[in-house]
Amino acid sequence: MRLQVLENYKEMSVKAASIIASQVILKPDSNLGLATGSTPLGMYDKLVEMYEEDLVNFEKVVTFNLDEYVGLAADHPQSYNYYMFDNFFEMVNVPKDNINIPSGIEDDLKQVCKDYDQKINDYGGIDLQVLGIGKNGHIGFNEPDNKLRTNTHVVELNDETINDNSRFFDSIDDVPKKAISMGMSSIMKAQKILLLASGKQKAQAIKKAINGEITTEHPASLLQLHSDVTILVDKDAAKLISK
Numbered sequence: 001m002r003l004q005v006l007e008n009y010k011e012m013s014v015k016a017a018s019i020i021a022s023q024v025i026l027k028p029d030s031n032l033g034l035a036t037g038s039t040p041l042g043m044y045d046k047l048v049e050m051y052e053e054d055l056v057n058f059e060k061v062v063t064f065n066l067d068e069y070v071g072l073a074a075d076h077p078q079s080y081n082y083y084m085f086d087n088f089f090e091m092v093n094v095p096k097d098n099i100n101i102p103s104g105i106e107d108d109l110k111q112v113c114k115d116y117d118q119k120i121n122d123y124g125g126i127d128l129q130v131l132g133i134g135k136n137g138h139i140g141f142n143e144p145d146n147k148l149r150t151n152t153h154v155v156e157l158n159d160e161t162i163n164d165n166s167r168f169f170d171s172i173d174d175v176p177k178k179a180i181s182m183g184m185s186s187i188m189k190a191q192k193i194l195l196l197a198s199g200k201q202k203a204q205a206i207k208k209a210i211n212g213e214i215t216t217e218h219p220a221s222l223l224q225l226h227s228d229v230t231i232l233v234d235k236d237a238a239k240l241i242s243k
């Protein structure tokens with residue numbers, strides 16, 4: 001694991017964007033695994049800026065998002081589909097046909113999950129996977145548990161995650177109780193992983209991810225088993241990491 005501690009959120013976001021841009025410049029048809037949440041917002045802003053300045057071109061890029069809420073249609077403002085278009089896809093030139101986000105509103109969600117993994121495989125796997133981290137160490141929506149699912153699957157969100165994510169909804173009752181998430185093996189199969197964390201509320205989760213034992217009870221700790229992980233954190237998120 002390579003850890004880089006940046007001065008603040010802005011610097012972390014700029015660094016993350018430059019890593020993605022380098023990936024796309026070196027391999028224009030990269031398959032990018034993308035994440036949502038508040039953490040990557042600054043990275044998407046910077047990437048849009050770089051695209052507008054002609055520093056990067058996404059015309060051959062294919063994207064696969066990590067997760068989506070069950071029950072929220074693509075046009076629901078809190079869906080991850082909406083988030084991705086609102087914060088990134090509307091402003092850059094990733095072709096619409098190259099954008100993959102699991103649909104949480106189909107009747108047969110098992111089939112959606114199966115097809116999603118199949119498509120990732122058909123495209124030759126993910127070159128660079130961006131991840132945020134939950135306060136409880138979840139990545140995507142792989143929640144702490146005594147066992148974790150390998151492939152894309154439907155997951156029951158735990159109370160802490162529902163509570164954390166309720167800040168985006170009018171009321172906690174509006175937060176979906178289930179989501180579709182890429183599984184740990186889908187994530188671990190990515191060639192490279194880029195994990196971002198900002199703020200002191202993430203310090204404990206980052207400490208356990210980097211210095212803690214490898215356990216499914218802290219899904220991000222499994223990243224210690226991957227050979228090419230870069231972790232970008234700001235000073236607040238880094239403050240519990242032992243030297």
Ligand SMILES: N[C@@H]1[C@@H](O)[C@H](O)[C@@H](COP(=O)(O)O)O[C@@H]1O
Pocket residue numbers: 035036037038039040066067131132133134135139140141161165
């Ligand atoms: N499913 C998402 C994760 O992919 C994200 O990493 C996490 C942290 O979000 P934030 O960046 O807003 O703290 O929250 C959500 O639950």
